[in-house]
Amino acid sequence: MTDIPGYALLGRIQTPDDLRKLPVGELPGLAVEMRRYLIETLGRIGGHFAANLGTVELSLALHHCFETPRDRIVWDVGHQAYPHKILTGRRAQLETIRRLGGLAPFCLRAESEYDSFGVGHSSTSISAAAGMAAGARVKGEPRRVVAVIGDGGMTAGMAFEALNHAGHLGLDMLVIYNDNDMSISENVGALRDHSARLMQKLGLNTPHAARAPQAEHNEAHLDHPGAMFETFGFRYSGPIDGHDLPVLMAEFDRLKDSKGPQLLHVVTTKGKGFEPAEADPIKYHGITQFDPVTGAFPAKKGGGAPSYTQVFGDWLCRAAEHDPLIVGITPAMREGSGLVEFSKRFPDRYFDVGIAEQHAVTLAAGLACEGLKPVCAIYSTFLQRGYDQLIHDVAIQNLPVVFAIDRGGLVGADGATHHGAFDLSYLRCIPNMVVMAPSDENECRRMLATGVSLNQPSAVRYPRGNGNGLAAELDPKPLPVGRGRIVREAHGRRRPRVAILAFGAMVQPAIEAAEILDAVVADMRFVKPLDAELILDLANENDLLVTIEDNARLGGAGSGVNEVLVAQHHTVPVLNLGLPDQFVEHGTREELLAQVGLDTAGILRAIQKRLRSRDLDVSARTTNRGA
Numbered sequence: 195m196t197d198i199p200g201y202a203l204l205g206r207i208q209t210p211d212d213l214r215k216l217p218v219g220e221l222p223g224l225a226v227e228m229r230r231y232l233i234e235t236l237g238r239i240g241g242h243f244a245a246n247l248g249t250v251e252l253s254l255a256l257h258h259c260f261e262t263p264r265d266r267i268v269w270d271v272g273h274q275a276y277p278h279k280i281l282t283g284r285r286a287q288l289e290t291i292r293r294l295g296g297l298a299p300f301c302l303r304a305e306s307e308y309d310s311f312g313v314g315h316s317s318t319s320i321s322a323a324a325g326m327a328a329g330a331r332v333k334g335e336p337r338r339v340v341a342v343i344g345d346g347g348m349t350a351g352m353a354f355e356a357l358n359h360a361g362h363l364g365l366d367m368l369v370i371y372n373d374n375d376m377s378i379s380e381n382v383g384a385l386r387d388h389s390a391r392l393m394q395k396l397g398l399n400t401p402h403a404a405r406a407p408q409a410e411h412n413e414a415h416l417d418h419p420g421a422m423f424e425t426f427g428f429r430y431s432g433p434i435d436g437h438d439l440p441v442l443m444a445e446f447d448r449l450k451d452s453k454g455p456q457l458l459h460v461v462t463t464k465g466k467g468f469e470p471a472e473a474d475p476i477k478y479h480g481i482t483q484f485d486p487v488t489g490a491f492p493a494k495k496g497g498g499a500p501s502y503t504q505v506f507g508d509w510l511c512r513a514a515e516h517d518p519l520i521v522g523i524t525p526a527m528r529e530g531s532g533l534v535e536f537s538k539r540f541p542d543r544y545f546d547v548g549i550a551e552q553h554a555v556t557l558a559a560g561l562a563c564e565g566l567k568p569v570c571a572i573y574s575t576f577l578q579r580g581y582d583q584l585i586h587d588v589a590i591q592n593l594p595v596v597f598a599i600d601r602g603g604l605v606g607a608d609g610a611t612h613h614g615a616f617d618l619s620y621l622r623c624i625p626n627m628v629v630m631a632p633s634d635e636n637e638c639r640r641m642l643a644t645g646v647s648l649n650q651p652s653a654v655r656y657p658r659g660n661g662n663g664l665a666a667e668l669d670p671k672p673l674p675v676g677r678g679r680i681v682r683e684a685h686g687r688r689r690p691r692v693a694i695l696a697f698g699a700m701v702q703p704a705i706e707a708a709e710i711l712d713a714v715v716a717d718m719r720f721v722k723p724l725d726a727e728l729i730l731d732l733a734n735e736n737d738l739l740v741t742i743e744d745n746a747r748l749g750g751a752g753s754g755v756n757e758v759l760v761a762q763h764h765t766v767p768v769l770n771l772g773l774p775d776q777f778v779e780h781g782t783r784e785e786l787l788a789q790v791g792l793d794t795a796g797i798l799r800a801i802q803k804r805l806r807s808r809d810l811d812v813s814a815r816t817t818n819r820g821a
Contacts, residue, residue, distance in 0.1 A: 225254055251442060284306065294782070360428075433460065502658070503600055514540050522544050527576070577617065594648060601657070604787060613778055619745060619748065630720055636670065648675070657744065678719045695739060695755055697741075703792070
């Protein structure tokens with residue numbers, strides 16, 4: 195008996211054990227129900243969509259053929275793991291995914307024993323699976339280990355490092371190369387071109403074949419498509435149709451007890467089974483609510499402020515019109531980073547390197563060596579992956595690379611793996627770096643103009659979401675480096691006197707709190723170099739300094755302010771507000787800011803609590819002295 199009307203088969207599946215009891219002949223029908231369930235559910239709530247439609251059969255076959263959770267399945271990134279969650283006891287909770295207190299957006303070890311490894315960033319699955327396979331060997335435990343990685347994830351150097359090592363060790367593991375010719379955008383690179391020509395040569399009717407580039411040299415090696423993987427010590431099988439359940443299961447049954455490293459190449463379609471998503475998998479990668487019948491999205495309300503991503507993209511196009519030396523770089527995030535228009539208008543000055551953040555940073559360094567002005571557009575959370583290159587290849591050589599860092603601070607529903615919580619801390623400690631955080635969209639334009647005017651590395655760090663709706667400043671001028679500004683003066687002489695030093699997106703809630711407190715507010719603008727003169731002036735004029743940032747409190751901008759005061763032996767009390775020393779989970783950005791006390795109410799509450807403390811009871815001390 196089913197517990198979900200209209201889903202006779204899916205209602206019987208609570209765990210993979212239930213799935214393995216289902217007759218094989220009923221699995222295609224189950225796949226149909228799972229795909230419909232995904233379409234209907236995500237149509238109501240939004241979420242990662244097209245990638246999950248492409249892995250329905252793959253998820254079914256894996257959990258049917260392998261003894262999970264004893265056997266380990268490691269999903270790369272997690273964009274495609276919703277079917278896996280449905281099959282592993284979380285179907286009823288899918289409505290809560292990416293919401294505050296609900297299912298995690300990606301695989302999470304604390305959420306389920308079936309989530310063998312926590313993911314969120316790409317290209318980690320082969321390394322993790324290799325570690326598990328090596329662990330099973332050391333412990334003498336008979337366990338199968340499977341890594342599922344897409345062709346986008348395979349563009350990262352980490353994936354090849356893992357292939358190289360696992361092959362050398364001869365580990366008993368299976369890598370499933372899920373080839374759908376897509377990252378979030380179309381996949382790029384020589385490996386993708388090789389795969390496209392292979393599909394064309396084999397006569398497979400896939401998007402790969404349609405986009406196959408013309409061969410410019412001898413392609414005889416295509417007769418042995420797995421040669422590259424076999425060079426790494428993997429036995430190659432495929433390519434096979436990743437939506438053909440009988441074929442998939444036959445291959446898994448054949449390979450699951452094979453010794454040594456195995457790689458199975460499966461070809462899937464992103465958005466499979468939902469025509470609008472198949473036709474436009476980029477648009478349907480991550481979606482809001484939509485009509486599950488037509489695929490139509492609700493009409494957007496007009497007149498809203500542009501997002502910071504749009505502000506950046508527009509600025510870059512305008513700047514490139516006037517300066518032929520400006521080039522744009524993205525690690526596979528053309529849409530997310532606002533580079534679509536730039537890629538069309540300046541194709542010779544646009545570089546999509548694939549999921550290869552380390553390469554993106556050092557490529558920018560090489561371009562800078564040749565006198566160009568590289569602007570590397572990258573999410574805060576992904577720049578973490580290129581940190582050594584940022585230090586070693588850019589900063590040590592003092593090269594003029596501009597890092598346009600999107601998604602600074604809390605990003606919302608993608609959760610802990612995607613929050614830009616650490617960038618101010620990890621950037622401000624690097625010599626030669628100039629680090630800026632805009633409080634509105636015109637400040638963002640001015641800071642980007644500042645970055646390209648400098649002969650040293652710089653970073654402009656801005657949040658996810660919209661600006662304040664200001665009229666666009668079309669010819670932004672560079673700012674004086676290391677100078678902040680007062681954006682609110684105190685109107686009375688209330689004691690204790692408070693000055694709030696706010697960074698980036700925290701300026702607006704700081705002003706709102708200051709209206710109630712009658713406090714001074716400084717938009718600090720620069721995290722490095724800090725405006726030491728402004729800090730000391732405010733310290734001399736006030737009884738309490740409050741620093742506010744949507745970055746980890748430890749080592750962040752507030753810590754920099756403390757260092758300035760300590761260096762001058764200044765003893766003014768300081769309250770540092772920022773993200774707590776813990777990983778913040780998923781929810782809307784507004785919910786999370788409230789949760790960590792960085793909305794207006796939380797800021798006001800923290801300051802008032804500090805004002806009630808004995809060391810700041812200035813009025814009482816003054817009264818006692820007068821008596």
